[in-house]
Structure formats: C-alpha cells, structure tokens
Amino acid sequence: MVSAEPLKVAVLGCGSVGSQVVRLLSEQSEDLAARIGAPVELVGVGVRRLDAPREVEVPEGLLTTDSAALVTRADVVVEVIGGIEPARGLILSALEHGASVVTANKALLAEDGPTLFEAAAKADRDLYYEAAVAGAIPILRPLRESLAGDRVTRVLGIVNGTTNFILDKMDTAGSGFAEALEEAQELGYAEADPTADVEGFDAAAKAAILASLAFHTRVTAADVHREGISEVTAADVASAAEMGCVVKLLAICELRRQPGGEDAVAVRVHPAMIPRSHPLASVREAYNAVFVESEAAGQLMFYGPGAGGSPTASAVLGDLVTVARNRLAATRGAGESAYADLAVLPMGETVTRYHVAIDVDDRAGVLAAVAQAFAEHGVSIQTVRQEGRDDDAQLVVVSHEATDAQLSATVEHLQRMDIVREVTSVMRVEGGAE
Template sequence: MAEQNTDSTGVPTVGVALLGMGTVGREVLRILGQAESDFTARIGGRLEVRGIAVSDLSKPREGVDASLLTDDALSLVRRDDIDLVIEVIGGIDYPRTVVLNALRAGKSVVTANKALVAAHAIELSDAADSSGADLFFEAAVAAAIPVVGPLRRSLAGDKVNTVMGIVNGTTNFILDAMDKRGASYDEMLAEATALGYAEADPSADVDGFDAASKAAILASLAFHSPVSFDDVHCEGIRNITAEDIRAAKAAGCTIKLLAICERLVDGQGGESVSARVYPALVPLTHPLATVSDSFNAIFVVAEYAGRLMFYGNGAGGAPTASAVLGDVVAAARNVVHGGRAPGMSTYANLPVADFGEVRTRYHVDMKVQDRPGVLAEVASTFSAHGVSIKTVRQEEDSDGARLVVITHHAAEKDLEDTVEALKKLDAVKNVRSVLRMEGN
C-alpha cells in the first residue's frame, strides 16, 4: 500500500504502475484518462498512474507526461507509492522477475501476458498467496472475452469436463478465408500479414504456440490442476491445403485450429487432464463452426451448467485493454476496501495424460490402387489396430482411386499406428492427409 492513500479531498487513491506502452498499454492509458470519473465511482477510490515503464525513453509519446516514464520497471514496482501493477510488456523472463517482485511486496498485478502465465502460473499464484496480493489475467486468454472469471468464480461450484475453443484470431482468419474463398494457405497468410493480423514472423500464431499458452491456462483453471505450456501437445496450420478444406466440406465440416482441454476418466475411474492444440474438422452443426474472421470463441461443457459458449474479439488493443481494465477495477476495489479475489486453485492436482491415450477421431485421405480387394485390405489394417471405421468415401482419381476414411473414436496411439501401417501397404500409393475430427 502507498504511504499516502487518500488525495486532498479524502478520496482513497490507488497508485498504479503501467509496464509497457505498446498497442495495449496505450489503450489502457487512454481509457483510464478518458473515463477517470467512471473508474473512481466503480472503485470507490481514484486510480493514479504514478509511473510508466518503457523500453526506449527516447521514443516520442504524444500526450504522455514524460515525468512518468522510466526504463527501469523493477525499480518502479518496488516504489512505496505503487499499489497496483499493470503488466503488458510481453515475453517471459524479465516480466517474471518484475511481476514476482511486485507480488512478493504485496502489490496486486494485472497482466495480459499469456506466455508468462502459461509458463509460471503456479509460481506467480504462490507469490500472490504468500503476500495476500491479487493476481488477475483475464486478458491473457481471449482479450475481451470473459472466460477466466467464469472459470474461477461462476463455475466454482460446478465440475468442468471440457473446454474447447478457437483462441487465436490470426489462424481463424486464415482458415475461414480458405474455406470461403478456396484460397491457399500461403495466399491467406500474406493477406493476414498485410491486414496486420499476422506478425512478420507468424510462428507463434500459425504453429499453434499462442493457442497452446492459452490452453495451458484454461486447463489449469478448469481442472484445478497445474498445466504448463510444455504439457500441451501442439500442432499448427502450415500444412493445411485447399484440398483439405474441400475434403472437410464434403464431410459436412470446416477446419478450425482448436485448443482442447479435457478431463479424462479411465476404466478404473482415475482422472487425468489432456491439453492439446491442432487443426481439426468441426461439424457445421457445432457452434464453433460458425466462428468467422478473426473472432474467438470458447465452448465449455460443465456437469451441471451444461454447454456454454463465450464469443467475441480475441485480440486487438481496445478489446484487450477492456479485459485488463475489468481486472484493474476488481483489484483496485480490493486495495481500497480490503478483501481478495479467488486465487488459482490446484487442489485436484490431476496428472497430464499421455497424448497417445487421448481418444479422438481421424479423417484419413489416401490415394490407393484402383483394383478389387483394396478396400478390404485397408479395412483390415484399421481393424488390426483396434480402430473402427465409421464411414468410407471412394472417388475415381486420374491414376487410381481416392479413399477417405472417417473413424470412430480410438486412442491416439492406435490411430497413429494405423496410419503408419497404411503407408506400408502396397495397395496405398500415399496417405495424402490426416486430420482429427472434434465436436461430435
């Protein structure tokens, strides 16, 4: 707490340190200034930005009081007049040091840093618990979409079984445009870059790393168990082709990059957690299939609440700032009035399941010889590995035949083994693509 926590009129004040002045940081500062009286009324005290940490002091920042700027975030959060820290720097190592120092000093932290939370959620939460500070990170998962709060509070009396969602706007824009226009991945990545959806280096998005960080956070919250980024099986969308999109349509589906968090139960009733990210076929009847452009959506299945879906802008300066400031209001209220928000509970401590044990379905597209007995050989290969076939579609091809097989649910390791065995069959010229199916 600051030594002086009221202004000259006796109104309580909350000293704020803003770390980062990128797209989100600028929006946070703008909205704080624009709606100052509203925030005071909502909090019961006045927010006062007392320092802003930036990486380059020489960079001009129009409308920002230069006396507030510093390039030493660590010293800023250690100041006695700082009660609340807003971290929107990004990255992991340095923000971790700064945020831990703030929390250990009893200063509440609001962060939008998904990579930091995914990598060090338990350490940060323990530091907050030890000092009695608050740690908020609504903006770290899906910007303006409120899902962290519902998982921590609204569904605290329920049992969440599945959290599945589209949590990366860039990849959804690319896949949605490929679906609607029949364009290639490379064409749509170039357009996404030109529009500012994709960075110059799009790896974090298109390789699934951004979604994997968010999946780790969601799984930890939903299942009250520690799940880190390294626990998440991760695949991206670079290999998705226009032909894959056409095959998905023929199966009554669309392709989405999904973050999937599941509570698994084995034959003896033992529970474990699965967190994974990959492109998958989603039936057009599923609510997630309708999520278009760069929008995000998170689908939750709970024991008593049933099916819920949270939808909206999952990225961008203003939407992310909205989520940050929602957390700021909650944290500042606690500074002014006392009390503390629910912490990050990991009491269940469920193990992370081996990816090979996860049960899913495969859509296998292969080129085969056009002769009698081929279908029987293929079906026998699936059967030999304990995988049941749901549907088969056969089409004539220029120099053979095309066979598309959709399986029933089976263990991932059995499905993988089946595909490897298919590749060795003389009857199979090549396995053109293998995609998972989710949502049914």
C-alpha cells in the same frame, strides 16, 4: 463515497495494449474512481525506449526505462510486456513490494504460473489475468468464479484470431494457406513472423491456462499437445466441406474418466473438422469463441474479439477495478486452485475420430486391405469413399472414436503397404455424433 487517497498504478509496456490501457485510465478516470471507491493515479509507464513511436501520447514525465524502480512505488502493477523475462522478475518484485498485479502474459503464466501464484499468496496480494486468454471475452472469471460450484467437463475453443482468419478465408474464399496468411499480415492480424500463431504456440499457452482453471490442476504449455495449421491444405478444407464440416484450430481441454474410475486431464491444440451445425463453426474472421460444458450448467459459449489493443485493454481494466476494490477492502480474490492435482494424459491416450486421406493403387482388393489395416489396430471405420481413378485414386476414411496411439499405429501400417502411395492427410474430427 470516493476515498481521497489515490491508488497508484504502474503500467509495464506501452505497445498496442499498454497504450490503450494508458488511454482508458485517462479517459475513464472519473468512472473508474466511482467504481473503485478511490481515484486512480498513473505513476509511471515502463518502456524499453523513451523515443519509440506510440499509439497514444503519454503525459510528460510518466515514461521511464527503470521499470524495476517503478514497480516498487505502485499499489497496482499492470504488466503487458509479454514474454518470460524481464516480465517474471518485475512481477515477482511488484508482489514482494506489496503491489497487486494484473497481467496479460499468457506465455509466462503457461510456463511458470505456479511461481507467480505462490508469490502472490505469500505477499497476500492479487494476481489477475483475464486478458491473457481471448482478449475482451470474459472466460477466466466465469471458470474461476461463476462455475466454481459446478463440475466443468470440457472446454473447446477458438482462441487465436490469426489462425481463425486464415482458415476462414481458406473455407469461404477458396484461398490457399500462403495466400490467406499474406492477407492476414496485410490487415495486421498476423505478425511478420507468424510462427507463434500458425504453429499453435499461442493457443497452447491459452489452453494450459484454461485447463488449469477448469480442472483445478496445474497444466503447463509443455503438457499441451500442439499442432499448427501450416500443413492444412485446400484439399483438407474441401474434404471437410463435403462432410458438412469446417476446419478450425481448436484448443481442447477435457476431463477423462479412466478405466480405474479416476479422472485425468487431456489438453491439446490442433486443426480439426467440426460440423457446420456446431456453434464454433460460425466463428468468422479473427474472432474468438470458447465453448464450455459442465454437469449442472450444461453448454455455455463465450464469443467476441480475441485480440487487439482496445479489447484486451478492456479486460485489463476490468481486472484492475477488481484488484483495486479488494485492496481498499483489505482482502484478496481467489488465488490458484490446484487441489485436484489430476494426471495429464499423453496424447496417445486421447480419444477422438479421424479423417484420413490415402493415395492408393486403383486395383481390386485395395479397399479390403486398407480396412484390414484399420481393423488390426482396433480402429473402426465409420465411412469410406473413393475419389478419382488410376493414378489419382484416393480413399477417404472417417473413423469411429479411437485413441491417438491406435490411429498413429494405423497410419504407420498404411505407409508400409505396397498398395499405398502416400497418406496425404490425417485430421481429427470433433464435435459431432458418433
């Protein structure tokens, strides 16, 4: 049965995602009404400029620059503006005026999620945000609901399509970083200013959201160690290939058991080498994938388009259906779960393996001296090989697991040695056996 009373929906933002949300609301109105149990009425679309070009035609009279007034007359507010303000103020106002909220705003959630969650709880309204991470891929709902009875121990993901496209081209086509970035921009995968993507800011915000859900602990973007891919070279990619690996920008969220027996959380984003046999290694082009490990379910992988107007709008509409159903049933879904309140480890305590390339003098005793430097800082060497001769001599060392602090101290030691001309590359190695 479909109720005669429509649910009023307001959309904030009419860019690539917002315009597709508007389109789907119109094209799928009958199906949405049947799935929700009530008609959905689009009461307005909040924009900064009425005359800006748009991907879809918005029905006359729906566009408005007065978003503050719009959110006060809606039952459900969809926020796809992005950024911190005015999005934060509009979401808080919407909740205060009794609306449920669906947002795709990863930056705001990663910076100030607790404020939004507390406002939603106070208003007894839903705040859903599936579209904030990995576009159309359903990953947040499984973490929040499907795996609620399990203990998640690790989330490993490729959550930025721009960087995955660039690294994929460097691996498969032999492109340099600048060349691959230019191609990504030409195809619309990268912005004119690609900083948020290539320097890891976008992925770090998503990692904070994933870690918060997986480990029931408040994690902000400031807690996430972040490194981008702008320093990844063709030599790094070639060296990875020689090891049977591929370079990916990974968001890594881990539950770590401390010496005293208590658990802690480690969250990081950085380029890393992973074996080609790992499921994430086959993720090509601008696709995303998230690999989840839990105690009971074991290993799960979620894969699909991680960005784009239509895929992200699909996730937004999925959340809209859920919050609309909850509203009709006079209930609300699960709110923030931060009961575990675990400590977030500094990067120095993170444990992984490392690939270190060192330009050295080509003379007797160099290998022994380098090995001694690693040993002095407690970093055990798994493999070492020499490449080139004379002025082109280079040692490539792959370590066993060690803390980031131990590796950093080793690199500083190497850089002070007379026999070392330069430490040309340090990259972490993930996903393989010790």
